[in-house]
Amino acid sequence: MLGPMYEERASRVRGAVAWTRAAAPPGTTGRVLPDGCMDLLLWNGELVVAGPDTRAHPAVERRGLPVYGLRLPPGAGPEVFGAPAWQLRDQRVPLDALWPAAAVRTLGERMGERIDRAADPLAELESAAAVRLAGRYGTAGGRRDAALLETVVARLRGGAGVAPTARYVNLSERQLYRRCRDAFGYGPKTLARVLRMQRALRMAASGVPLAETALRTGYADQAHLSREVRALAGVPPAELVCGWG
Incomplete structure (x- = not known):
């Protein structure tokens, strides 16, 4: 579901959508609908993979922070995350369960630096995904x-x-x-x-x-x-x- 706190733009990653949801008070709940896609998120201050949903997923804000996401086009998630999509179905998985811990730590630090400078942190998610999608289109x-x-x-x-x-x-x-x-x-x-x-x-x-x-x-x-x-x-x-x- 969309709302006044949600904004999105076309991504420089082919077919993807970069989106942001403003901070909501801790304990706020939402409903994420199935859409055939997988997302790379900075959610509750952690880098997380949202697997493909077969039913609405309840989302609970724990820390009252903005959410930054890259919604990958249908079918692109396995190339980015290195796992078949069915393994992530109806799950929210820490990114460091799929990527090397050092790569996840570096991505998180770069996003944090951009947030501190009031720059666009979504650019870091896009860059990380683009590198892993190079084989898909290359x-x-x-x-x-x-x-x-x-x-x-x-x-x-x-x-x-x-x-x-x-x-x-x-x-x-x-x-x-x-x-x-x-x-x-x-x-x-x-x-x-x-x-x-x-x-x-x-x-x-x-x-x-x-x-x-x-x-x-x-x-x-x-x-x-x-x-x-x-x-x-x-x-x-x-x-x-x-x-x-």
């Missing part, structure tokens, strides 16, 4: 793999079914499932559900009535939309839309 094989995953996301986001998507990218459904599980943390059916929910919530937040939103985003009706949003987010869509933007 070789022919890496570019082919990235293009395949981007195509899968685009087709599922557009409403294509799993079987047609698998045929389109010349994979069997079982192969597509394995690729999706490693890249996104779950299979293509779950990814499609998450992407469709995000599309529907953004459409509804723009002022489109829920009944029309449901039909335009591929749900059978408004009741179907409500059931899916409750299953993934834990609350009805109207409650989420009211807190959006």
Whole structure:
């Protein structure tokens, strides 16, 4: 969910979003919705990896500090963090459990220096991710793999079914499932559900009535939309839309 304390911008890391949430009082709780992505965060003063969610994740502020995040595009997380996405599903993991402790310490120190100078600390997250993504876009094989995953996301986001998507990218459904599980943390059916929910919530937040939103985003009706949003987010869509933007 977005809000007046939240700001984002396009990242210099291809397909990523750099975002900041202003400090909130300790004990403040929030709801992080599934979006098919993984994030690199400075949260509660610690560098943390947010794995791919299959349900809303409750976020609790412990120290009342700003949160800085880099939301990686779907499928890019494993390249950055060095682990298949399914291993991080529905988890928040300290970055030093995945990266060398010295690298994490250096990144934290550089971000702290930028915060002290009132400079943009997100630039350090972007630089760290860009180095690890160099192989993704720097070789022919890496570019082919990235293009395949981007195509899968685009087709599922557009409403294509799993079987047609698998045929389109010349994979069997079982192969597509394995690729999706490693890249996104779950299979293509779950990814499609998450992407469709995000599309529907953004459409509804723009002022489109829920009944029309449901039909335009591929749900059978408004009741179907409500059931899916409750299953993934834990609350009805109207409650989420009211807190959006």
